[in-house]
Amino acid sequence: MKGDLKPPVETIEAVFDESPIVYLTMKYFVDDLTVSTYDECMNTEIHDKSHHDAYHIRLANYTPLIGGEKVFSVLEDALQGATKSIDYLCWGFQPSMYFKRTANALEFTDASQPKPEMIGTVLERIAARGVKIRILAWFQSTAQYAEPNLPGFPALNGEGIGLPIGYATLQQQEFDRTWHQRLNDGQMPNISLRTRGFSDAERHSIAAYLKTQSSDQGHIFARQFDMLTLFPTHHQKTVVIDYEAPEQAVGFIMGHNSTSQYWSAPPYSVQQYRAHTGRDGPIPYHDNSAMITGPLLYDLNHNFSQAWDKAAQGQPGHVESDLLQKRSHIKADHIPLASQAAIIQNGTAGRAYPVPAQICRTQPQHNVRNIETLYLQAVMQIGRVVYFENQYFRFAPLIATMKKNRIAYHEWGGDRPLYVFVVTNSTAPVEESQEKATANTFRMLAALGRDDTMPEIARTQEKEALEAQLKDDQRHHPEHIEADRARLKELETRVIQRKDFGPIKAVVCTLVCPDHGKHISIPETKAEQLAGIKARLQNVRKQTVRLDSYFLAQRRRTLSPDEKAQFAELNRQCAELHDQYDAVSELPNPPPELKSQPDGVPYKPIWTPVYVHSKTTILDDAVIIHGSANLNVRSMEVDSELNIVVPDYDAALSMRRDLWRIHAGEKGAVDDEAKAFSVWEKLIAKNKEQESYCLPPVASIIGFYDTQKTWETWD
Numbered sequence: 001m002k003g004d005l006k007p008p009v010e011t012i013e014a015v016f017d018e019s020p021i022v023y024l025t026m027k028y029f030v031d032d033l034t035v036s037t038y039d040e041c042m043n044t045e046i047h048d049k050s051h052h053d054a055y056h057i058r059l060a061n062y063t064p065l066i067g068g069e070k071v072f073s074v075l076e077d078a079l080q081g082a083t084k085s086i087d088y089l090c091w092g093f094q095p096s097m098y099f100k101r102t103a104n105a106l107e108f109t110d111a112s113q114p115k116p117e118m119i120g121t122v123l124e125r126i127a128a129r130g131v132k133i134r135i136l137a138w139f140q141s142t143a144q145y146a147e148p149n150l151p152g153f154p155a156l157n158g159e160g161i162g163l164p165i166g167y168a169t170l171q172q173q174e175f176d177r178t179w180h181q182r183l184n185d186g187q188m189p190n191i192s193l194r195t196r197g198f199s200d201a202e203r204h205s206i207a208a209y210l211k212t213q214s215s216d217q218g219h220i221f222a223r224q225f226d227m228l229t230l231f232p233t234h235h236q237k238t239v240v241i242d243y244e245a246p247e248q249a250v251g252f253i254m255g256h257n258s259t260s261q262y263w264s265a266p267p268y269s270v271q272q273y274r275a276h277t278g279r280d281g282p283i284p285y286h287d288n289s290a291m292i293t294g295p296l297l298y299d300l301n302h303n304f305s306q307a308w309d310k311a312a313q314g315q316p317g318h319v320e321s322d323l324l325q326k327r328s329h330i331k332a333d334h335i336p337l338a339s340q341a342a343i344i345q346n347g348t349a350g351r352a353y354p355v356p357a358q359i360c361r362t363q364p365q366h367n368v369r370n371i372e373t374l375y376l377q378a379v380m381q382i383g384r385v386v387y388f389e390n391q392y393f394r395f396a397p398l399i400a401t402m403k404k405n406r407i408a409y410h411e412w413g414g415d416r417p418l419y420v421f422v423v424t425n426s427t428a429p430v431e432e433s434q435e436k437a438t439a440n441t442f443r444m445l446a447a448l449g450r451d452d453t454m455p456e457i458a459r460t461q462e463k464e465a466l467e468a469q470l471k472d473d474q475r476h477h478p479e480h481i482e483a484d485r486a487r488l489k490e491l492e493t494r495v496i497q498r499k500d501f502g503p504i505k506a507v508v509c510t511l512v513c514p515d516h517g518k519h520i521s522i523p524e525t526k527a528e529q530l531a532g533i534k535a536r537l538q539n540v541r542k543q544t545v546r547l548d549s550y551f552l553a554q555r556r557r558t559l560s561p562d563e564k565a566q567f568a569e570l571n572r573q574c575a576e577l578h579d580q581y582d583a584v585s586e587l588p589n590p591p592p593e594l595k596s597q598p599d600g601v602p603y604k605p606i607w608t609p610v611y612v613h614s615k616t617t618i619l620d621d622a623v624i625i626h627g628s629a630n631l632n633v634r635s636m637e638v639d640s641e642l643n644i645v646v647p648d649y650d651a652a653l654s655m656r657r658d659l660w661r662i663h664a665g666e667k668g669a670v671d672d673e674a675k676a677f678s679v680w681e682k683l684i685a686k687n688k689e690q691e692s693y694c695l696p697p698v699a700s701i702i703g704f705y706d707t708q709k710t711w712e713t714w715d
Contacts, residue, residue: 060355078291237258469484
């Protein structure tokens, strides 16, 4: 009944057109609040409170960092400036990763120029200055076969071996092994590395929660339940630097993992580089992180220190287990908003936005799941547009809550549609875990009326429903049998249509490299590079033979100093070209170029995918949510995760524009949501046409389209 409902979006609808800043109420926070507006929060004195299940709203200088090139470069600069401590919380850590890389992957620079350094070397040098470095990573030996996250990690206490990363060079793999070995041998006295996992008791607790309290209770599949309870992970990714010196403290909230494949630079290219020169992973990865200064660092430190102390439990010998107590004298209001570190933010990192913000976590060991609370509250507040950019789009309660709220709004007379923009990965096997989760991806998309993006799953679901109806009619309504069979036969050839309905309009995309098939400044293929080096080598050899012939004709037995220098230079060039040839030979092959079959029919082009690793949501160009949490039950209720929520119009608008420029170009980065929706639909249609003619994409976004047929329930 309408009388039982309240108009959930009425307040937003009334104020947004007049003053966007009014929209920045604290409704998005999951805490009990003593402040209610942006200005009040900005002028409220911060007091320390005991930590309950939610951290409190605090002030921060917030700088979004888009793409691996930027975040890892800024992070290394911040690490190099450390004077007291570095607290590095991560899902995985690769000592041989290059955080900073040279600009051009395939040009051989002057050997006298210093190459970028592996992060293990950088940290060792920082530690030698007396800086205390703590690294806390998740490790489970059986999970290494899916994706190695701690390469080179030795066998300790029966934990197993951190397997090498497949695309890493042999030099990197050896460095990872020796780095960990030297660390364990005590040769890096100021660096401590701990791993963490889940105890049997914690797994049982997770299982009990999923059975009795999950937001998706009744829809968690048996195989999914097994995967969640057998393989929970610690997925939080933060860095806190110099917390003991509040005036210079700086932190990072990351989506990026600290392994090499997560280094990519937008606009994302098909080109694969060497480890120290550019993106060396098989395909580009898109992700977002942020740099933080100010009182919000209090909560980042609490989260790290709590986890660090817990990881000490059960370890032999005397190990540090009281970090939280050691730092208890530093309160949130001891950390200035305008610290020295803010200079970095306004320099190479980009603009720092002074904002109210909150840290939200999933931390099942402490019964904390307020990222889920945050999201389910946030989608109740959307006024006109929401942008989801997420590795996994699989948390059905989120769309169900958003849809229910929007329908209620329209029942109360609201007439503004909600525009939903989704950028995610297809369940096609870019990675194995993707193709194992068609069920929950389909539940999300079907709720948005986009069954057409997964037509075979939609057909299978409808077929099962019709077959059940036929079986029932055979028992109770034989007069309907012929009609049931006709519908089943018609379903075999029917095109699955999208089912947009008034309150919500959704566009669903995935990403490809926009430069595929286009001419770029470096050689287009590995074969062309090798051919070019061979040609130069042949030319040098010709010059050598010509000189040899000249000296033989002169019948001379000795050479002058100048002639010796000529021979030496030619020999040097020969050796250098041989080295270049060997180096290029070791490079992975680039994606295949467009070819033609003998009969002239072109092959279908292979557009290189950009893997979406981002976990970012932007609501009404007014609120940003991002961090480590994916949109699935695993991130909301099982794994440890950490996100930040930032209600700031300037920051949200700027970040959304920057992301849309990368994915959809200037045309697709417009502010009017209805116009943007139309532009995105046209770009998707144009790219579909481009693909059919074996032409390059006009933008990175392509329509999400998945032809998987099996109902997979792993996640």
